[in-house]
Amino acid sequence: MLLLVLAYLGGVLTVLSPCILPVLPFVFARSDRPFLRSGLPLLIGMALMFAVVASLAAVSSQWVAQANQIGRWIALVVMAVFALALLWPALADRLLSPFQRLGARLSASADAASDAGRGGVGTSLLIGIATGLLWAPCAGPILGLILTGAALQGASVGTSGLLLAYALGAATSLALAIWIGGRVFAALKRRLGVGEWVRRGLGIAALLAVVAIAMGWDTGVLTRLSTVSTAKLEQGLLDVLPAQEPPAGGAMMRAAAITPGAPLPVEGTLPSLAGATGWLNSPPLDAQALRGKVVLVDFWTYSCINCLRAMPYVREWAERYRDHGLVVIGVHAPEFAFERNLANVQRAVKDLKVTYPVAIDNDFAIWRGFNNKYWPAHYFIDAQGRIRAHHFGEGNYAQSEQILRQLLREAGNTLPGDDAPVAMALDGVARQADMDNLKSPETYLGHARAENFASPGGQRHDQPADYTVPTTLQHNQWALAGRWTVGNEDARMEAPGGRIAFRFHARDLHLVLAPSEDGRPVRFRVRIDGQPPGAAAGGDVSADGEGRVDENRLYQLIRQSGAVQERTFEIEFLDPGVHAYAFTFG
Template sequence: QPAAPPMMMAGANAGADAPLPVEGTLPALDGATGWLNSPPLTAQQLRGKVVLVDFWTYSCINCLRAMPFVHEWERRYRDHGLVVIGVHTPEFAFERDPRNVMKAVQQLKVAYPVALDNQYTIWRAFNNRYWPAQYFVDAQGNIRGHQFGEGNYARSEQVIRRLLTEAGQRDLPPPADPAAAELQGVAAQADMGNLRSPETYLGHARAEQFASPGGQRSDAAFDYALPARLALNQWGLSGRWTVTDEAAQLQQAGGRIAFQFHARDLHLVLAPRQDGKPVRFRVWLDGKPLPATDAGSDVGADGSGVVDEHRLYQLVRQRGTVGPHRFEIEFLDAGVQAYAFTFG
């Protein structure tokens, strides 16, 4: 179940006035393992409302970049008959913990209902395959469009407005201007012209381009070494790590992860020690401490930071010319768990 490539829109590219086909009906939502911000909702209860179902998971950078637009639509149209439902379907095991999701919902200021889809029941009912994915449902319970991945925000809002108008809503507020959105930190849209590095998983189930000598050892502690040179999008480990199917876990302080990347932003999904104690880190770029001008939102001016939550960390945001660089992160404490690189 990959993150969707940007700009995959429902069969709606045929023009603003093309009819919106019926793609199916809103499935039952009773497979949720819990609900946040709302009692459980049913498809029957939602009849008469235009519904936006937004599949997301809180460590997904694509979801985080799309979320401000979903928030704006909910704010703009909730008094005109729109109901937004976030379906949180986890990618990693830590995203199944309701406490982690509750904390993320608070930090991200998600005010609308969130269904916890830990068993993928709702995901399968929609036959969904992507994060993020949005499904637009009319007041009769018919799915009339979808958006896979980031982008097409003006078009998505146009679909919402069409369905609200069909439902008899009048005096809608003017549409939002996607270009005017206040996008800070990880929510800033990707620099697609300079994005040449793909999402890369560290766990052995999906790892690619691993360049440390000898390759990965599955589920066993091993002393890894970094190659002197990495080709573009190769990565490696140094120090004693145990690589499980989902993550690499550091067994001794001083371990490093390196990645040769080409992108404006570099993010890494990380978790603290299993007992919850934080892990300190330092970031290096091309063998030197990360310049303060290129520090991501989770890194201090001296290139240091702390892993104290299970989430995505923004480690690099280049403010100048974007080119290929060797990124390294050094962990000053044992126990960190590293899951996936993403770029922007």
């Protein structure tokens, strides 16, 4: 219930967002008609269509995304016809005769229906459905939380309900706008006799809105023209309202501290592993066959820096306790599209020297069974198939090993004589983060989750565009230079010579990259404060800053050995086609 309230309030706040501007002309054009027969059906159609499209988009395959894009263009045509009919009903009848029922009825016929007291409900509902296809609200903290949860937890009544609550919140705000607009429109007609001019003005505004949506300005430029930021208001709601209690039952973990040596609680039972789309290093495993074994389930994905830093410990536990009753199962749940490619995962498993069983969880079936939310996440299962503890994220490795030993003892297994925790001498990407100097967050380049983007004009979604780096970058700002296409999860360089700049503060800088789609390597050159990195070069870069992208993976580009301070990183790609996904730091 709390999340439904948050989703609704987040939707209400969208009226303050610039991303609502392109749909306002279509809404105001119905404001002079009876609300129950015109405004309400329009808002219902808009809310329902947005909930359906957003639900599909959050968990979509490629064909769903393409179908949605086709639907948007059809909706744009419908709205353009509607706008022309507002401007010149007679001209629309002559020029658009094939669409007369779709166009004229969306305007003049609807007026006649309303004047005659005959509903016009279907017309308004159709306009609302088209508007719902076109509406792309700014993804503030609340909508971002809902969409991320939908993507990871899968399609469900719950996630669709949250999206519908968000859309209904927006509809509430727009209903107020319709009510106010209707009274203003009626006053202008009654007192000034300019109703026809107002109508044509709305037609012009509707045509401009069609152009804005077609050009991507609704989710690009407009988000930078806002004078009111809803993000702070939404984040305030998330911070002030009490946190949700985990749902009862299942395998949702309680974040309770564990006292060394104390009895471990029972937090659930091992969910089914049958949802795996494949297995590496092992035939398929199931919960029944694992009875009698202590099991460590490790959720990971191979481009995740936190997972890579935890991996050496997991490998060592698997080796140290393999003959003492422990089975380690890695569950590979992809974050980026390229991590769904089995060949990429197989190569990563080989390169990372992972020899224990790995379940390929491309459909997030096992992820949902555990109600998991994190990479990495460790679940500790006893010999009776009960989940007894969990750990999310990096660190606390000694405590995790002691939990394993405790569960192995409970099962009657003998243990290695040395009970000292695993001591690791780590280097490369596996070296533990310098938390005292880590002042830059994980930063995504795709428009779905991008933050702190500083190139003038903002991101242009899903279309090639020319970008420049501003003269000065503030701390944790980043920018593109050259010709790029910014997609949902990555930025793809369209011409040689493109650059990415980032003002960061951390010992290490990593960037998840992929070569061109035909697999050809992409050469790059790294600079830090305008100079070759020298001793600060990461493991994938030479001292003079040269390197190349030849695999879909995380690349370590900077590893500082001296004093850590705020610096400007730049990478220039000498060949076209590179895909850049996310910066991480350590």
